[in-house]
Amino acid sequence: MASQPGDGDDKTATGIIHHPYVAPADFESPVVGVHKASTVFFPNMAALRARSWVDKSAYTYGLHGTPTTFTLEARLATLEHAKHVLLAPSGLSSLTVVNMSLLKHGEAMLLPDNVYFPSKEFARHEMAGWGVPHRLYDAMNPASLAALLTPDEARVAGSARLGDAGVPQSARADRPGAPAGAAGGDCAGQHLGCRPGLQSL
Numbered sequence: 001m002a003s004q005p006g007d008g009d010d011k012t013a014t015g016i017i018h019h020p021y022v023a024p025a026d027f028e029s030p031v032v033g034v035h036k037a038s039t040v041f042f043p044n045m046a047a048l049r050a051r052s053w054v055d056k057s058a059y060t061y062g063l064h065g066t067p068t069t070f071t072l073e074a075r076l077a078t079l080e081h082a083k084h085v086l087l088a089p090s091g092l093s094s095l096t097v098v099n100m101s102l103l104k105h106g107e108a109m110l111l112p113d114n115v116y117f118p119s120k121e122f123a124r125h126e127m128a129g130w131g132v133p134h135r136l137y138d139a140m141n142p143a144s145l146a147a148l149l150t151p152d153e154a155r156v157a158g159s160a161r162l163g164d165a166g167v168p169q170s171a172r173a174d175r176p177g178a179p180a181g182a183a184g185g186d187c188a189g190q191h192l193g194c195r196p197g198l199q200s201l
Helices: 008-018 045-050 068-079 091-102 117-129 142-147 151-157 179-183
Strands: 106-114 135-136 157-166 192-196
Touching: 008 157, 091 117, 106 151, 135 142
Parallel strands: 106 135, 106 157, 157 192
Antiparallel strands: none
């Protein structure tokens, strides 16, 4: 009976991972292959050190990008007429990436009162601990967002740098208006984030 990997045959187990066979590289299909990995192989240390993680010209780590995710990001960017798309593993991850990228100590974020609960908790704890306060506005009353953008409010709450325009919340089936249009006024230098309806809480 042939030995099985894990039965003490370390050479077989290693050989399965580092197998000499490599499939031909010229396979093309309408369907993009699904690559799932964290570890990425390099031929040597020089090749590892020569690769840059800041763009998509090469692979450095599976969680940073694979042929599957790079292709999906490029096609989503085309659909959205965007310059770049960055995939995130969850809704909360995507929201926190935006918050941490655009906000710094002393700047404030404005959140609708129906905001995704984990995002609100992140604002209450982590962001607040980093000196980034938040204020809530009535998601069903766009004018309440405009009220938080006034100079007087800014003196109290900090300089509003990011506003979350929450759209239909699946847990409450809210249908808010368009806060960007209602806010009006001088919003130079401020960002408005718009997210699709998130999963039920």
